[in-house]
Amino acid sequence: YNAWLSYPKLQQGPLYKQYAKWCGAVSVTEGGETLQAALQEWTRGIASLLDLEAVSKPQPEEFGVAFGTFTGGHPLIQGLFEDKTVQSVGAEGFAIRTSQSRKCIAVGASSQAGVLYGVFHLLRLIASGKDIENLDEVVNPVNSLRMINHWDNFDGSVERGYSGRSFLYENNQFTKDMDRITDYARLMSTAGINAIAINNVNVHALETLFISTYLPDVARIADIFRIYGIRLFLCVNFAGPMHEGEVGTADPLDAGVQEWWKSRAADIYAAIPDFGGFVVKADSENRPGPFTYGRNHADGANMLAEALEPYGGIVIWRCFVYNCKQDWRDRKTDRARAAYDHFRPLDGQFHDNVILQIKNGPMDFQVREPVSPLFGALERTNQVIEFQIAQEYTGQQRHVCYLVPQWKEIMEFDTQAKGGTAPVKRIVDGSLWGNRLSGIAAVSNVGNDRNWTGHLLSQANLYGFGRLAWNPELSAEEIAAEWIALTFGTDTAVAGVISRILLDSWEIYESYTSPLGVGWMINPEHHYGPNVDGYEYSMWGTYHYADHQGIGVDRTVATGTGYSAQYMGSNAVRYDSLEDCPDELLLFFHHVPYTHVLHSGKTVIQHIYDTHFEGAERAEGLLDAWGGLKGSIADGLYTQVEERLKGQAAHAKEWRDQINTYFYRKSGIADALGRTIY
Numbered sequence: 001y002n003a004w005l006s007y008p009k010l011q012q013g014p015l016y017k018q019y020a021k022w023c024g025a026v027s028v029t030e031g032g033e034t035l036q037a038a039l040q041e042w043t044r045g046i047a048s049l050l051d052l053e054a055v056s057k058p059q060p061e062e063f064g065v066a067f068g069t070f071t072g073g074h075p076l077i078q079g080l081f082e083d084k085t086v087q088s089v090g091a092e093g094f095a096i097r098t099s100q101s102r103k104c105i106a107v108g109a110s111s112q113a114g115v116l117y118g119v120f121h122l123l124r125l126i127a128s129g130k131d132i133e134n135l136d137e138v139v140n141p142v143n144s145l146r147m148i149n150h151w152d153n154f155d156g157s158v159e160r161g162y163s164g165r166s167f168l169y170e171n172n173q174f175t176k177d178m179d180r181i182t183d184y185a186r187l188m189s190t191a192g193i194n195a196i197a198i199n200n201v202n203v204h205a206l207e208t209l210f211i212s213t214y215l216p217d218v219a220r221i222a223d224i225f226r227i228y229g230i231r232l233f234l235c236v237n238f239a240g241p242m243h244e245g246e247v248g249t250a251d252p253l254d255a256g257v258q259e260w261w262k263s264r265a266a267d268i269y270a271a272i273p274d275f276g277g278f279v280v281k282a283d284s285e286n287r288p289g290p291f292t293y294g295r296n297h298a299d300g301a302n303m304l305a306e307a308l309e310p311y312g313g314i315v316i317w318r319c320f321v322y323n324c325k326q327d328w329r330d331r332k333t334d335r336a337r338a339a340y341d342h343f344r345p346l347d348g349q350f351h352d353n354v355i356l357q358i359k360n361g362p363m364d365f366q367v368r369e370p371v372s373p374l375f376g377a378l379e380r381t382n383q384v385i386e387f388q389i390a391q392e393y394t395g396q397q398r399h400v401c402y403l404v405p406q407w408k409e410i411m412e413f414d415t416q417a418k419g420g421t422a423p424v425k426r427i428v429d430g431s432l433w434g435n436r437l438s439g440i441a442a443v444s445n446v447g448n449d450r451n452w453t454g455h456l457l458s459q460a461n462l463y464g465f466g467r468l469a470w471n472p473e474l475s476a477e478e479i480a481a482e483w484i485a486l487t488f489g490t491d492t493a494v495a496g497v498i499s500r501i502l503l504d505s506w507e508i509y510e511s512y513t514s515p516l517g518v519g520w521m522i523n524p525e526h527h528y529g530p531n532v533d534g535y536e537y538s539m540w541g542t543y544h545y546a547d548h549q550g551i552g553v554d555r556t557v558a559t560g561t562g563y564s565a566q567y568m569g570s571n572a573v574r575y576d577s578l579e580d581c582p583d584e585l586l587l588f589f590h591h592v593p594y595t596h597v598l599h600s601g602k603t604v605i606q607h608i609y610d611t612h613f614e615g616a617e618r619a620e621g622l623l624d625a626w627g628g629l630k631g632s633i634a635d636g637l638y639t640q641v642e643e644r645l646k647g648q649a650a651h652a653k654e655w656r657d658q659i660n661t662y663f664y665r666k667s668g669i670a671d672a673l674g675r676t677i678y
C-alpha cells in the first residue's frame, strides 16, 4: 500500500551511521500546509528507514537538516544558499546542500512544493544508500506539466482499469475516504506529478455535472491535492450546455454557449481558486464536438480557453480524433493518418492557454508503434505527449511490462523538425519551439486494490512515469533502481533480479504477442488475450491484412496510404523504404510476403515462430527468476507477484500457440526447427 513510500529499514553500517548523524534533528520555522506535509513525510521516512525519531528544533546546534523556502526567513536556508543558486531554482525546483561548517543539510526552494520535492529527494538518496556528506545541487523539473489522467467513472468503474474499482467514486458518490486521497496525493507528488484530471475523458451524464452540482465534492479533493502541489483538472463534456437544458446548442460560436462556459468557469474558480483547467475529448469515438456545427477544433478549444483565461486556466484538447466507423473494405482510409490530418492544418490557430494532447503513437498505445508524426509538425501550438500507464494493450497488469524503456525510446526519437536534431523530449518540454505550456500526461493505472496497481511491479510504471516527466534524461535503469530501493530496500542481489525482470519485460511481452509492429491481434472490446482476426473486419480502422501470402499494412507513398510521408527528412524515406524500414516496424509500414527476409536474416514467418517460442520461454524464465527471491523479500510481496507471473507464463503459451498456429495454417510454411505448432 505504501508503494515507494514504504521506506524499508536500512541495515546498520557506516552509511547508517552517517544518516543517523544528520537526521536526528530537523528544523522548519515556516508554517504552511505544504511545508508541514514535507516535514511529516520526512519524520515518517526517517522513523521507518533509520528507526529514528527526528526531533524538531528551531535551530539545531548539532548536526541536523533544515527545510524552507528562500523567502521564509529561516536563517540556515538564507545563510547557506548564494544568490546565484537561489536564482537558478525555478518555481518547482529546489536546492540541496550539505554544510559541514554549519553542520546542516539544507533544502531550500522558491515554493513550498519545491521544498516537498527536495525533502523527498533527500529521503530517496538515503533509501538508496547514497552518500549525503557533500550534497550541493540544484534540481528543476524539465517539464512544467506532469500530469495524470484518470479514466474513473462516477459509478466506481474505471475505463481500462486493471486494479480494482475507483478509489475516487463509488455508486455515483465521491469517496469519503480522504485518507486514501491524501496517500494518493503523497504518492503522486513524491513521484513529481503536479496535475491530475480526476474523471474519464468519456464524460457521461452525471460527470457532466462535476462543474456544477458536484463542485463542492470536487473542491474537497482539490483541497488535498493543493497541499501536495497538485492542481486538479476535470474532463468536460463539450455538449455540457445542452445537457443541463439551459442552452439549446453547444455551437462554440454561439453567444449563449460562450456565456454558459464563462459562468461555469466563474463558479469553478470561486470553489477552487487554483483549478487547473479542462481536458477535452471531442469529436472522438462518438463524443460530441465542434464538427456537429461545422466548426473546427480550434473554434471549440478557443471558446473554452476564453472562459478559463481570466483565471489562468488551460484547455487540454486531445488529438485522438479519427473515424471509428470505418468500413473494413475501404482500403484508402488510414486511421494512422488521422491526428496529423486533422490538427496539422490548424497549427497556429489555438489560443496560448490551449495545449494539444497527442498520443505517443498514431494508433492507440500498442505494444509497438512509430512515434506520432504530429510531433515536430506543430510549430506554433502548445503540446503535451500522452502515454498510457494503464497496460491496456500491454498485459493489463496481469503481465509484467515495464514501460519506461518504451517511453524513453519515444522521447529520444528524432523528429528532424526545424531541419536539425529535434527529439520528442525537446518538443514536449517546450524548448524546441519556445512554447509557454508543455509537458507530459499519462493515463493512470491505479484503482482501489490494496497495492494501487494490481500487479505490484506495475507500481514501477507509475513511479517511473512521474520521474521521467520530471527528468527525461534519467535512464530506465536508474528509475528502476530508485523504485526497487524505495520499495524493497538496498539488497543488491534482490535489486539485480528485479531490475532484470523489469528491463526485459517489454521486449518479452512484445515477442510473444505482437510481431514486427503489427498490433491489434487481440480480443475485441476488453483487449485481453490473443485473437489474430479480432479487429480485422471491424469498423475501428485496425487491420493487419494477413492472407495466405503475407501480412502488414502498406502505408507507403507509391502503393499505400501515404502515411509515411507525414514524417520529416530521412524518417519519411526510411519508413517508406522496404529495404530500410526497421524490422520492429516493418508490418506497420509494409505489406510483405511471409518469406520476406528481415535485417536479422530471418524470414518474417520464421521470426514470428522464433519470437513466440522464445517469448513464452522467457516469460517462464521471469517466474524462475522471481522464485530465486523467496525468503529475501517480504512474503506478502513475494507471493502476490509470483501469482501474477505464473498466470503470465501460462498465458504466454496461449499467445504463442494461437499466433504460431494461425500463421502456420495461413502460410502453410513449416517451422525450420520443427517445433510443435498445432
Ligand code: GCU
Pocket: 159, 160, 201, 202, 281, 285, 320, 364, 392
Ligand atoms: C482507447 C481506449 C478507450 C479510450 C480511448 C481514448 O481507444 O480503448 O477506452 O476511451 O482510447 O483514449 O479516448
